[in-house]
Amino acid sequence: MQERHTGENIMQRMQEVIAVWKLDGKVTAVVTDNASNGIKAVNALRDILEPNDVTCSAHSLHLSIKKALSDKEIDGLCQKSGKLVAHFRHSTIASDQLTRRQELLGLPTERLTQSCPTRWSSTYLMLAKLIKHRPAIQSVLADRAIVTANSAQNLEISQQEWNVITELCEVLEPLQLATNILCSDTVSSVSMVRPVMKALIKKLEPQTSGDHLVENFKEIIRLEISRRFSLDWDAQPTSVSARQRASFLDPRYKSLQYEVPGAREAIRANVREMLDDLATSDDQSGTDTTQTEATALDILFDAQPRVCGLSTQFEAYLSEPEIGHNSDALKWWKDHESKFPRLAELAKKYMCIPASSASSERVFSSAGNIITAKRSSLLPENVS
Numbered sequence: 001m002q003e004r005h006t007g008e009n010i011m012q013r014m015q016e017v018i019a020v021w022k023l024d025g026k027v028t029a030v031v032t033d034n035a036s037n038g039i040k041a042v043n044a045l046r047d048i049l050e051p052n053d054v055t056c057s058a059h060s061l062h063l064s065i066k067k068a069l070s071d072k073e074i075d076g077l078c079q080k081s082g083k084l085v086a087h088f089r090h091s092t093i094a095s096d097q098l099t100r101r102q103e104l105l106g107l108p109t110e111r112l113t114q115s116c117p118t119r120w121s122s123t124y125l126m127l128a129k130l131i132k133h134r135p136a137i138q139s140v141l142a143d144r145a146i147v148t149a150n151s152a153q154n155l156e157i158s159q160q161e162w163n164v165i166t167e168l169c170e171v172l173e174p175l176q177l178a179t180n181i182l183c184s185d186t187v188s189s190v191s192m193v194r195p196v197m198k199a200l201i202k203k204l205e206p207q208t209s210g211d212h213l214v215e216n217f218k219e220i221i222r223l224e225i226s227r228r229f230s231l232d233w234d235a236q237p238t239s240v241s242a243r244q245r246a247s248f249l250d251p252r253y254k255s256l257q258y259e260v261p262g263a264r265e266a267i268r269a270n271v272r273e274m275l276d277d278l279a280t281s282d283d284q285s286g287t288d289t290t291q292t293e294a295t296a297l298d299i300l301f302d303a304q305p306r307v308c309g310l311s312t313q314f315e316a317y318l319s320e321p322e323i324g325h326n327s328d329a330l331k332w333w334k335d336h337e338s339k340f341p342r343l344a345e346l347a348k349k350y351m352c353i354p355a356s357s358a359s360s361e362r363v364f365s366s367a368g369n370i371i372t373a374k375r376s377s378l379l380p381e382n383v384s
Contacts, residue, residue, distance in 0.1 A: 007040030014041060015048070024048055029190070029242050029353045033059045034228075054242055057193045057229070058182045058356035064224035065120045065175055068217045074168070077161055078115065078123055081130055084137070084155050085112045097146050101136035108132075121179060124172040127165050134162065167214040174203045175221070183358035189329070190353040191246035191253060197229045198258035233263040240270040246350040249343065251323045251332045268318075275310050275342050313340050 003009045018024060027049050032038035033056045042049065069075060088094050089112060102109045113129045116122040130137065141152045157165070178196050182188055204218045204225075226232060230241070244267045247253045256264040317340050323332055329351065337344040354360075 005037055007037040007044065010037055010041035011044040014045060018048060028349050029054055031056055031190075031354055031357050033357060034063060054190060054193075054353065055228075056357040057190075057197075058179055058358055060228040061175070061179060061182065061197075061225070062120055064221050064228055065172075067224050068220040069120060069123060071213075071217060071220065073213055074217055077164060077168075078127075080157065080161070081127060081165065082115050084130070084157065085114050085126060087151075087155055088112050088137070088140075089114060093146060094140060097140045097143070098133070098136055101139045102133060105135050105139070107136055121176055124169065124176050127169050127172070130157075131162075131166055131169060164211050164213055167211050168217065171204070171214060171218055171221075174200060182355045185359050185362075188355040188359075189246065189250065189351050190243050190355050191250035191329070191351055193243050193355050194229065194231070194247055195253045195258045195325075197225055197231060200225060201231065233260050235262055235266070239263075240267050242350060242353060245271055245274075245346070246353060249347040249350055250329050251320065251336075252325050252327060252329055253322070254317070254320070255322050271343075271346065272310075272314055274346060275314060278342055278345060279310055310342060313342055316340070317343055 001009065001013060014030075018027065025048075030042045030045075030049060031054055032042055039055070069078065088098050095111070098112075099109050101107075110129075110133075112133065113122065113125045115126040138156075141147050141156055144152075147155070178200055181192065181196060201222055204222045206215055206218070210218075233239070244256075244259070244263070247258075248256060248267050248271055256267060259267065320336075323329070333344055333347050333351075
């Protein structure tokens with residue numbers, strides 16, 4: 001886009017794309033980051049989009065964690081840790097000595113990781129590396145032939161601070177795992193978002209023996225996740241979201257055990273209502289998708305194709321056992337599509353929504369590598 005990236009300009013460009021690709025009535029949801037212009041653009045397209053827009057879950061989680069990391073005391077400890085890492089990365093003598101101590105102590109010979117302000121996960125990786133190589137780091141700092149007493153005093157981390165760093169890493173590890181899952185190209189569907197967030201909330205429950213700094217850190221993340229992902233149930237007719245429908249249609253989470261009882265009933269009723277709407281639409285168009293096509297054996301044995309009513313399909317799906325969270329939900333639907341044809345239509349509609357925009361961003365990152373200093377001799381026609 002050559003013009004400014006305002007909500008109105010983005011909306012107009014989206015309208016053009018939808019028209020060119022003939023996607024009217026076919027767009028289930030638009031995944032946006034939390035920028036106001038993107039959200040405004042999607043909200044302006046209510047006449048041609050279903051009201052199922054979802055924000056990028058990875059970005060929402062990122063903002064939740066960044067809010068907690070901005071706490072004054074936590075931020076100060078992270079900056080102090082970054083200063084220690086910078087010393088070993090910028091000092092050749094200290095870096096060489098760290099490598100030697102790592103070898104002597106049987107630790108992997110690897111450089112420390114510096115945090116990046118725009119990636120919270122880099123803070124976790126930095127702190128985890130410090131804990132991993134703590135013996136080697138302390139050995140170098142204690143050697144006055146390498147580090148002066150004054151420098152060591154400015155760089156050393158106290159025992160209490162090490163304890164906080166250790167607890168912080170324990171809190172950040174599941175958040176890092178969740179981020180990796182939500183950003184995956186292969187297993188990340190919007191159906192996973194609420195179960196994953198609810199699991200994180202459970203991981204972040206208060207511990208009476210925890211450090212007060214870390215407990216406050218966890219509380220901030222809990223509140224931010226709950227707010228950004230609307231985890232508290234609001235018993236309104238329009239409260240059922242695309243994420244909740246997708247979770248119900250995902251055989252890994254169909255029991256909705258992460259939802260409160262009132263939400264479970266509302267989600268099931270909402271999906272059932274959507275099934276009825278599908279049936280009404282098919283009746284008006286003269287089609288019937290509940291009847292399965294006769295096979296060669298059906299014809300030979302004079303067997304009639306099985307007709308499965310909506311109520312039968314819905315109740316049968318409810319009675320199906322949940323599959324493991326590591327199982328392939330799409331394969332399950334491929335194997336059960338003939339048994340639940342109506343529900344399969346809805347599953348295709350909602351489970352195709354990605355949990356985050358990470359995959360599309362990676363595509364643009366790869367596209368950006370087409371023209372680089374090493375490829376500056378490409379002809380214009382080859383680039384396009």
